[in-house]
Amino acid sequence: MSTIEISHLRKTYGPYAAVDDLSLGVDSGTVFGLLGPNGAGKTTTFKCMLGLARATAGSVTYDGKPLVPQTFERIAYVPERSVLYEWMTVAEHVEMNRRAFTKFDAARAGELLTAFQIDPRKKARALSKGMRTAVMVAVAFARNADLLILDEPTSGLDPVNQRHVLSLMINEAARGCTIIFSSHQIGQVERAAEQIAVIDKGRLVLKGAVDDLKADRKIVEGILPDANAALNGIADDPRILRADRAERIVRLLVNRDADGVATLLGSAGAAGVRVVDLNLEDIFLYAVSPADATADVVAKETAR
Amino acid sequence: MPAVLTVDPRSGVPIYLQIIEQVKRSVALGVLQAGEQLPTVKQLALDLTVNPNTVARAYRELERDSVIETSPGRGSFVRGNGVATSARAAASDVARDVLNAALREVKSVGLTRGDVRELVDAALDRWFPEEQ
Structure with a gap:
C-alpha cells in the first residue's frame, strides 16, 4: 500500500x-x-x-x-x-x-x-x-x-x-x-x-x-450599529481568516470556534449575529478568490 | 436496516455528523429497534455514495455514544439497553442546538435575561399545558 x-x-x-x-x-x-x-x-x-x-x-x-x-x-x-x-x-x-x-x-x-x-x-x-x-x-x-x-x-x-x-x-x-x-x-x-x-x-x-473543514469553517455574520463602528481587535483574532465588510454588515470567515467568535462580535455591538455553515464549494471559493475589492476587507488567509 | 438514511453532501454539515444524527433520530423514533443490524460500512458507503472512512467514523462515534455495538465478524447492531438513554440524549442534543441558536439571536437584538424568561415561560405554557 x-x-x-x-x-x-x-x-x-x-x-x-x-x-x-x-x-x-x-x-x-x-x-x-x-x-x-x-x-x-x-x-x-x-x-x-x-x-x-x-x-x-x-x-x-x-x-x-x-x-x-x-x-x-x-x-x-x-x-x-x-x-x-x-x-x-x-x-x-x-x-x-x-x-x-x-x-x-x-x-x-x-x-x-x-x-x-x-x-x-x-x-x-x-x-x-x-x-x-x-x-x-x-x-x-x-x-x-x-x-x-x-x-x-x-x-x-x-x-x-x-x-x-x-x-x-x-x-x-x-x-x-x-x-x-x-x-x-x-x-x-x-x-x-x-x-x-x-x-x-x-x-x-x-x-x-x-x-473537519466543514465542521470548523463557518461564516459569522452580524450588523454593526453604524457604518463607522470600529471592529476593535476582531480582525486580528487568530480564529478569523478573513473579514468582509460592506456598510454595516460584517462577515467573518473563521477557522474554528464560530460560537466564540459570534459572542465576540455580539459584544462588539453587532446585532443579528448568526453562524452560517459552508459547504465544500463555498470553502473552495473562499480559498481561491481574492478578497472582494469593493468591500472594506481584511484578507488574512495564506497557505497553511 | 430500512432505507431511512439519506445524506446531503452539499450541506455544510459534515457527512459523518449527518449519519450520526439520522441513526440517533431513527433510534429515538423507533425506526431502528434494539438488536437491529446496521449495514456494513462498505454497504452503507455504497448505498449513500460516500467515502467508506466517513461511514466508519460515524459508526465509531455511535459506538462511543453507546448507540450501537460492533462485534468483529458479525457486524454492527443497535444496542439493547442503550436505546432508551440514547434516544433521550439524541433529543436533548437537537434541542440544545436549537435553543442556543435562538438565544444567540435573541441576545443580539438586545433582549434581557428577564425578557427571555417571560418568552420561554409563555412558550412552555403553550407546548406543555399539562405540566403547568
Missing part, C-alpha cells in the same frame, strides 16, 4: 511555474481530492508524480522510495485527455493492458465496459469524449492497483455514469486502495473524498479533511 509524499515539488515551463513549492502527503487507504481552478497545476502535479513530466525541483516518493518502473504495476492512471490509440478497438486496448500488467483482470474490464454500455468492437476514433473517459476508467479499475490517480475521471460522462464512477471509487476505497483524484464537480469530491487539497497558481492554499 502506498503512502505518497510530495515534497517541495516545483515544475516550471520557461518563466512560468505550473507547480510552485507544493508539499502534500497522502496516507495509505485514503481518497484524496485535488481541487483547483483551471490551470492551477493539478494535471502537472499528477504528471510529475508519475514521471511523465520531469520536476524542476522537489521530490515524490512512494513508501519513502522514488518512483521506479516496478511501481507502475501498483499504480493505475486515468489521464485528463484521451490516450487511446485511435486505430485500435476497445477490446484491443483491454488486451494490451492484460499483457502489460500481471494483476489485470480482463473479465472485470469486460463487465465495466458493459456497465458503461460500450461496445468493445468499436475503434477508439468512433468513441465520444465521455465514452473515451469510460474506457480509460474501465481499464484502470480492472488493474487491481493499490493506487489510483484519476485526473477528471468523470469528464464528459452523463450523470448516471458519473455516479457509476463514484461508486467504483468507493468500492476500491473500501478494499483499501489509495485514490487521488481531481474534479471540477465539487459535489463528487464532497462525497468521495476524505481529504482534500486546494491548489491555486501552482501553490497549496488549503488542505484538510472534508468533514
Whole structure:
C-alpha cells in the first residue's frame, strides 16, 4: 500500500511555474481530492508524480522510495485527455493492458465496459469524449492497483455514469486502495473524498479533511450599529481568516470556534449575529478568490 | 436496516455528523429497534455514495455514544439497553442546538435575561399545558 509524499515539488515551463513549492502527503487507504481552478497545476502535479513530466525541483516518493518502473504495476492512471490509440478497438486496448500488467483482470474490464454500455468492437476514433473517459476508467479499475490517480475521471460522462464512477471509487476505497483524484464537480469530491487539497497558481492554499473543514469553517455574520463602528481587535483574532465588510454588515470567515467568535462580535455591538455553515464549494471559493475589492476587507488567509 | 438514511453532501454539515444524527433520530423514533443490524460500512458507503472512512467514523462515534455495538465478524447492531438513554440524549442534543441558536439571536437584538424568561415561560405554557 502506498503512502505518497510530495515534497517541495516545483515544475516550471520557461518563466512560468505550473507547480510552485507544493508539499502534500497522502496516507495509505485514503481518497484524496485535488481541487483547483483551471490551470492551477493539478494535471502537472499528477504528471510529475508519475514521471511523465520531469520536476524542476522537489521530490515524490512512494513508501519513502522514488518512483521506479516496478511501481507502475501498483499504480493505475486515468489521464485528463484521451490516450487511446485511435486505430485500435476497445477490446484491443483491454488486451494490451492484460499483457502489460500481471494483476489485470480482463473479465472485470469486460463487465465495466458493459456497465458503461460500450461496445468493445468499436475503434477508439468512433468513441465520444465521455465514452473515451469510460474506457480509460474501465481499464484502470480492472488493474487491481493499490493506487489510483484519476485526473477528471468523470469528464464528459452523463450523470448516471458519473455516479457509476463514484461508486467504483468507493468500492476500491473500501478494499483499501489509495485514490487521488481531481474534479471540477465539487459535489463528487464532497462525497468521495476524505481529504482534500486546494491548489491555486501552482501553490497549496488549503488542505484538510472534508468533514473537519466543514465542521470548523463557518461564516459569522452580524450588523454593526453604524457604518463607522470600529471592529476593535476582531480582525486580528487568530480564529478569523478573513473579514468582509460592506456598510454595516460584517462577515467573518473563521477557522474554528464560530460560537466564540459570534459572542465576540455580539459584544462588539453587532446585532443579528448568526453562524452560517459552508459547504465544500463555498470553502473552495473562499480559498481561491481574492478578497472582494469593493468591500472594506481584511484578507488574512495564506497557505497553511 | 430500512432505507431511512439519506445524506446531503452539499450541506455544510459534515457527512459523518449527518449519519450520526439520522441513526440517533431513527433510534429515538423507533425506526431502528434494539438488536437491529446496521449495514456494513462498505454497504452503507455504497448505498449513500460516500467515502467508506466517513461511514466508519460515524459508526465509531455511535459506538462511543453507546448507540450501537460492533462485534468483529458479525457486524454492527443497535444496542439493547442503550436505546432508551440514547434516544433521550439524541433529543436533548437537537434541542440544545436549537435553543442556543435562538438565544444567540435573541441576545443580539438586545433582549434581557428577564425578557427571555417571560418568552420561554409563555412558550412552555403553550407546548406543555399539562405540566403547568
